[in-house]
Amino acid sequence: MAIDYTNNDVQQFGKGDEAKDRQFVTALARGLELLRCFSPGERYLGVAELSRRTGIPKPSVSRLAGTLVKLGYLNFLPSLGKYSLGSGVLSLGYAMLSNISVRQIARPMMQELAEYSQASVSIGICDRLSMVYIESVRSNAPIGIRRGIGSRLPLALTAIGRAYLAGLPKAEQDSLMHQLSLRDEQNWPRLRTGIEQGLRDCAERGFCLSVGEWERDVSAVGVPFTDGEGRPMAFSCGGAAFLLTRDRLEHDIGPRLASLVRHISGISRI
């Protein structure tokens, strides 16, 4: 598994953070932060490791993790002395997915476009500074990595992320971009250029591109969308770069995806 799935969207909750909010429950935030440490790359984590990652002192980690085990959100493996995610986390995700109705409406059309383009067509929403797939269908072509529902992609480098930003109200857009700039001041100028190109593209043509910018061999187009309940999200169609050339994305796939999204807007607006 060469892909780095690590969740970079860390938030530290030092007890006396600026969140001097009397309405903020630290213990809850910390417990959830522990769960977030587990990612597809990091199956098993021990107390010390969790403590290092989150900055929470060991005894507290031990207590919180113990609680999470009792609740079924973590498993404890006595042989390793480590924790892994438990079955509890699954059903939460499912409850959320089943409440987003666009998925059912869009799936047939997505499937059709996937077959046509021999690529993957996905819908994503934003969590912290990543996009997360809530639906993804792929052509049954032999190649093509399976990035399933729930997988995370960076906001700044992908077509779906840029499209998402393009669909946001200015205020939220700025806020997210500000956070991005803080996280990676080094590369921000470069990232920013790509994002702003995306914003322009979406405004002018209704879709934006990422040609090998995230992973060398992957290209995609993205289109912003807001569902009937006002939830911002984005569609994308992406796959092997040698199949999805820039020309084809700009003149064929891009317009098709944009048209697909217009269709869905029409249907779900009723």
Place this chain on the structure above:
Amino acid sequence: MAIDYTNNDVQQFGKGDEAKDRQFVTALARGLELLRCFSPGERYLGVAELSRRTGIPKPSVSRLAGTLVKLGYLNFLPSLGKYSLGSGVLSLGYAMLSNISVRQIARPMMQELAEYSQASVSIGICDRLSMVYIESVRSNAPIGIRRGIGSRLPLALTAIGRAYLAGLPKAEQDSLMHQLSLRDEQNWPRLRTGIEQGLRDCAERGFCLSVGEWERDVSAVGVPFTDGEGRPMAFSCGGAAFLLTRDRLEHDIGPRLASLVRHISGISRI
């Protein structure tokens, strides 16, 4: 949506419960209990409703929910004054799924059996007193409801649940059955009969049945399994009762599913 998706596996956390455990973090448990209130049927819940469901007083619910919003696990809809699940819950579930390798190994064989039987083949693990699908493939026959990954099924009435119980060590088996009996004393005698039949079937033939016992028109066979990491789970093959007659389940599908699971045991044991 006629199916009752409601999550019955409630746990109350009155502050001074028997959990006088100095190692138990109540605030965390309560916060997660709030998230659990949302199910595919219950998209939007307000403070009062959450308070009623969980027994947590309103101010505490307000505080905890506020915290969950800040963390991205809940959305707040000002127009309704209610909460819905946020994007944060998704990625947790995905991180867990991607760490269960049986899924990838088993999928092709599951697909094959699904086509052959014109039914759905699934893998499930247990969360509290429900089975939760971690993988599910279905034939592309026109009929067949889509129960995706993450959906919950009762332990006592389904083939997958009974098979799961059959695969557990005696102690855990007894513990779960005890909890089941407490939750529904009324029907326990009947449920128990079905479960014990399932245990016998699994011991004798390697699979168990549920013929219209959970939903009138749905029948299935189930087979217990334990993966390379010692995680107990169960396979099932189920679908329309008129296609999957008892005879066919007993003499064709059941043995085939049992054989499939033996294959997988062989592969993943390496």
Place this chain on the structure above:
DNA sequence: GTGAATGTTCCGCAATACGGAACGCGGGTT
């Protein structure tokens, strides 16, 4: 045996989460 990891338990402390009461708000109903 020593040393450096790990994870858990102890326990005194005070910060923290708690929850009853009160407040403000909107939307019915008479």
Place this chain on the structure above:
DNA sequence: AACCCGCGTTCCGTATTGCGGAACATTCAC
């Protein structure tokens, strides 16, 4: 309008509860 009812939030005094340094076990490596 005046009333009421249900909701959600804020207040604030309280003691509960979670906290974390220190000490204590274990295990591993060499």
